Amino acid sequence: MRDAVDENSDPTPSDLLDAAEHLLEKVLRTDCETRASALDLLTVDALMTHALQRANDDPKLRDRFPDEAMTRIASAREP
Numbered sequence: 001m002r003d004a005v006d007e008n009s010d011p012t013p014s015d016l017l018d019a020a021e022h023l024l025e026k027v028l029r030t031d032c033e034t035r036a037s038a039l040d041l042l043t044v045d046a047l048m049t050h051a052l053q054r055a056n057d058d059p060k061l062r063d064r065f066p067d068e069a070m071t072r073i074a075s076a077r078e079p
Contacts, residue, residue, distance in 0.1 A: 001046055013061055016051035017069050020044045024076045048073065 004019040005011045011019070024044045027037050048069065055065035 001043060001050070004043060004047060011054075013051045013055040013058070013065055013069075016047050016054065017072060020047035020051065021072055021076055023047070024073060028077060 001019075004023055005015055006019075023040055027040045027044070030037065051069060052066060055061040055069075058065075
């Protein structure tokens with residue numbers, strides 16, 4: 001996860017979401033149905049979970065961030 005967020009020691013929910021989205025798009029550009037993609041897909045999951053947890057701690061983000069995150073991840077695709 002640290003590599004995915006450019007070693008930012010205190011990433012924001014948006015930083016984590018950006019990293020998850022970027023990594024998912026990278027996976028989708030490859031043969032994502034092989035075992036080689038498993039670690040990257042688990043990292044995407046961990047980044048999303050962490051982003052949602054951090055957003056839940058911020059009253060300004062708590063209500064809108066989950067919908068934004070799901071919309072962005074659902075729209076990720078191969079370029």
